[in-house]
Amino acid sequence: MVSIAIFSIYLFSILASLLLGNTASAGSAVLEGVHDALRFAPELAAALCLWSAVTELLERSGIGAALARLLRQPLLRLFPRGAADPGTLAALSENLSANMLGLGNAATPAGIRATRGLARLQARTELNTLVVLNTASVQLLPTTAASLRASLGSAAPFDITPAVWVSSILSLLAGLSLIRLLNRTPS
Amino acid sequence: MRALGQLTVPLLVLAAALGAAVKGVDVFDAMSAGAKKGLLILWGILPSLLVVFPAIRLLRASGLPELLGTTLRPAFTLLGVPEETGLLMLLRPLSGSGALAAAAELMQRHGPDSLIGRTAAVMLGSSETSFYVIAVYFSAAGIRDDGRALPAALCADLVCFLASAWICRVLWG
Numbered sequence: 001m002v003s004i005a006i007f008s009i010y011l012f013s014i015l016a017s018l019l020l021g022n023t024a025s026a027g028s029a030v031l032e033g034v035h036d037a038l039r040f041a042p043e044l045a046a047a048l049c050l051w052s053a054v055t056e057l058l059e060r061s062g063i064g065a066a067l068a069r070l071l072r073q074p075l076l077r078l079f080p081r082g083a084a085d086p087g088t089l090a091a092l093s094e095n096l097s098a099n100m101l102g103l104g105n106a107a108t109p110a111g112i113r114a115t116r117g118l119a120r121l122q123a124r125t126e127l128n129t130l131v132v133l134n135t136a137s138v139q140l141l142p143t144t145a146a147s148l149r150a151s152l153g154s155a156a157p158f159d160i161t162p163a164v165w166v167s168s169i170l171s172l173l174a175g176l177s178l179i180r181l182l183n184r185t186p187s
Numbered sequence: 188m189r190a191l192g193q194l195t196v197p198l199l200v201l202a203a204a205l206g207a208a209v210k211g212v213d214v215f216d217a218m219s220a221g222a223k224k225g226l227l228i229l230w231g232i233l234p235s236l237l238v239v240f241p242a243i244r245l246l247r248a249s250g251l252p253e254l255l256g257t258t259l260r261p262a263f264t265l266l267g268v269p270e271e272t273g274l275l276m277l278l279r280p281l282s283g284s285g286a287l288a289a290a291a292e293l294m295q296r297h298g299p300d301s302l303i304g305r306t307a308a309v310m311l312g313s314s315e316t317s318f319y320v321i322a323v324y325f326s327a328a329g330i331r332d333d334g335r336a337l338p339a340a341l342c343a344d345l346v347c348f349l350a351s352a353w354i355c356r357v358l359w360g
Contacts, residue, residue, distance in 0.1 A: 002278065002281050002282040002285050005277060005278065005281070005285075006238065006239070006242050009242045009243075009245065009246050010242065010245065012246075012249075012251055013242075013245045013246045013248075013249035013251055014245075014249070016249040016250055016251035016254060017248065017249035017250065017251075020249070020250040020251075020254070022248060022249055022250045025248040026245055026248040026249045028248075029241070029244040029245045029247070029248035029249075030241040030244065030245050031241070032241075032244055033240040033241030033242070033243065033244035033245065034237055034240065034241050036240050036244065036292075036295070037233070037236040037237045037239075037240040037241075037288075038237070040236065040240075040291065040295065041229065041233055041236065044229060044232075044291070045225065045226060045229045048225035048226075048228050048229055049221075049222040049225030049226060050196075050200075050222075050225070051225065052221040052222060052223075052224045052225035052228065053200075053217075053218040053219070053221035053222045053225070054199065054200055054203045054218075054221065055221060056217045056218065056220055056221025056224065057203040057204060057206070057207040057212065057214065057217050057218060057221065058203055058206075058207075060207055060210070060212040060217045061203075061206050061207045061209075061210045061212055062210060105224075108323065111320075111324055112323070112324060112327040112328065115324040115325070115327060115328040115330075116327070116328045118328075119328045119329070119330045124333055127330070127336070128333070128335050128336045128339060130324070131320065131321055131324060131336040131339070131340055132336070132339050132340055132343055134315060134320045134324070135280075135314070135315045135316075135317040135320050135321070135340040135343060135344070136313075136314070136315065136340075136343050136347070137312070137313060137314055137315040139312065139313075142308070142309075142311075142312030142313070144287065144311070144312065145290070145308040145309070145311045145312035146308070146312075148287070148290060148291050148294060148299070148308065148311070149294060149299040149300075149304070149308055152291075152294050152295055152298075152299040152304075153299065154299035154300050154304075155300055157299070160305055160308050160309050160312065162358075163305070163309045163351070163354045163355055163358055164309050164312040164313045165313075166350065166354045167309055167310075167312075167313035167347050167350040167351040167354055168312075168313040168314075168347070170346055170347070170350040171313065171314065171343040171344065171346040171347035171350060172343065174342055174343050174345075174346035175339045175340060175342060175343030175346075176339075178335075178338065178339040178342045178343075179335055179336075179339045182334075182335045182338070182339070183335070
């Protein structure tokens with residue numbers, strides 16, 4: 001679907017530039033765009049590497065296990081059936097704590113194990129809850145967005161953090177409410 | 188206080204390193220492993236940057252956004268969302284690196300500390316690649332969507348975009 005978006009951008013841009021007489025600037029824009037991306041890459045790499053190094057320190061210090069303990073109560077409430085199964089509970093808490101720390105690579109395998117566990121228990125609503133928890137991206141620190149800002153010279157890259165929390169929590173509440181609402185209507 | 192603020196980054200690294208050292212972690216080994224992961228993340232998103240940046244440059248140079256802007260502006264104004272974030276919102280549920288590239292382009296053009304730059308960062312930070320998450324989780328577990336997961340995830344994304352625009356306007360508008 002991204003391919004369709006990119007294809008449409010090219011098609012409509014070419015047509016628009018012909019219509020509006022912007023063919024000269026449109027013609028050179030594509031190569032300039034590649035150049036932009038390459039120029040931007042080292043800046044982005046610097047921010048990503050620094051932040052990943054700090055995250056790795058936190059991870060190896062056992063922050064994930066501490067977070068998992070904190071998440072126990074909310075998990076028991078959100079996943080009453082899943083949490084009754086020890087393996088599924090472990091996968092759920094690993095998935096959520098990795099998500100909150102912004103460790104996407106660690107979150108996915110745990111999320112898949114949790115999904116399999118919930119599917120085996122036939123806990124359909126809890127499965128959808130897990131999906132919404134994962135798509136709403138509840139993060140303690142928005143590391144990727146902040147790395148982007150840092151690489152472009154932001155004065156305080158992490159000052160968006162409270163705004164990200166508000167937005168994530170509102171979207172999470174909307175998703176969870178819709179699941180409960182759809183659950184009541186017979187399908 | 189000002190000096191402390193300016194030293195946030197090194198102090199943060201120091202605190203994390205001290206905490207890890209207390210726990211008996213090999214600090215240098217952990218940090219270099221982390222930096223390597225950072226490089227791998229870049230390696231993962233660079234190809235998308237190389238495809239999306241030229242497309243956005245072309246789109247801007249063509250003059251189409253100004254043409255569309257005048258027709259679509261009322262709708263965006265009504266929702267309180269900056270019209271510049273349209274492409275970012277379209278790509279967000281579909282492609283993580285595509286959305287990152289679109290957000291990066293917005294921050295680069297308008298500045299990371301501008302209202303549009305911040306809105307783009309908050310949108311990016313508070314949402315996920317919904318289609319990808321659902322596809323990966325459900326196919327790995329061998330089950331099908333019961334028609335609730337995708338609508339709920341997309342509704343959450345929509346609320347996320349509106350909320351991001353709203354909170355940024357309140358805090359920095």
